[in-house]
Amino acid sequence: xxxxxxxxxxxxxxxxxxxxxxxxxxxxxxxxxxxxxxxxxxxxxxxxxxxxxxxxxxxxxxxxxxxxxxxxxxxxxxxxxxxxxxxxxxxxxxxxxxxxxxxxxxxxxxxxxxxxxxxxxxxxxxxxxxxxxxxxxxxxxxxxxxxxxxxxxxxxxxxxxxxxxxxxxxxxxxxxxxxxxxx
Numbered sequence: 001x002x003x004x005x006x007x008x009x010x011x012x013x014x015x016x017x018x019x020x021x022x023x024x025x026x027x028x029x030x031x032x033x034x035x036x037x038x039x040x041x042x043x044x045x046x047x048x049x050x051x052x053x054x055x056x057x058x059x060x061x062x063x064x065x066x067x068x069x070x071x072x073x074x075x076x077x078x079x080x081x082x083x084x085x086x087x088x089x090x091x092x093x094x095x096x097x098x099x100x101x102x103x104x105x106x107x108x109x110x111x112x113x114x115x116x117x118x119x120x121x122x123x124x125x126x127x128x129x130x131x132x133x134x135x136x137x138x139x140x141x142x143x144x145x146x147x148x149x150x151x152x153x154x155x156x157x158x159x160x161x162x163x164x165x166x167x168x169x170x171x172x173x174x175x176x177x178x179x180x181x182x183x
């Protein structure tokens with residue numbers, strides 16, 4: 001299991017992105033340099049940016065990369081992507097940020113797993129978590145689900161299986177809606 005991405009909900013996505021890029025060397029995703037917008041049924045919106053680590057991801061999404069150093073291979077996990085959203089004050093994201101003194105913070109940590117449904121079942125059987133939806137959310141090449149906030153850590157965990165990097169706008173909307181009302 002590796003961290004796939006860390007998602008922030010913040011007051012200003014551009015200021016947060018600039019900070020992360022300057023301090024940690026991340027860059028805007030080339031295919032989404034302006035990000036994307038999620039419009040909810042109540043006409044509120046959330047705007048999203050995707051930041052990529054300095055390591056270049058090529059081909060299918062790797063669990064780990066092997067590098068050849070001094071006559072032997074060494075394995076390491078790629079750094080996670082960063083997902084940043086802000087929203088109108090009446091949106092799910094905007095309300096979440098306001099509940100945190102208008103600053104926001106880390107909303108969830110996503111872990112790559114081999115099988116989202118199997119991981120959900122295992123966590124349910126072991127009493128590790130409840131989930132925000134009964135079934136995982138699916139887009140072509142992407143399966144995701146959120147836990148409810150952990151009673152031990154306060155963190156929402158996401159399990160994700162993907163064939164490639166990037167996000168599915170439909171799943172993002174449904175995932176955001178599934179956490180409506182979470183503190």
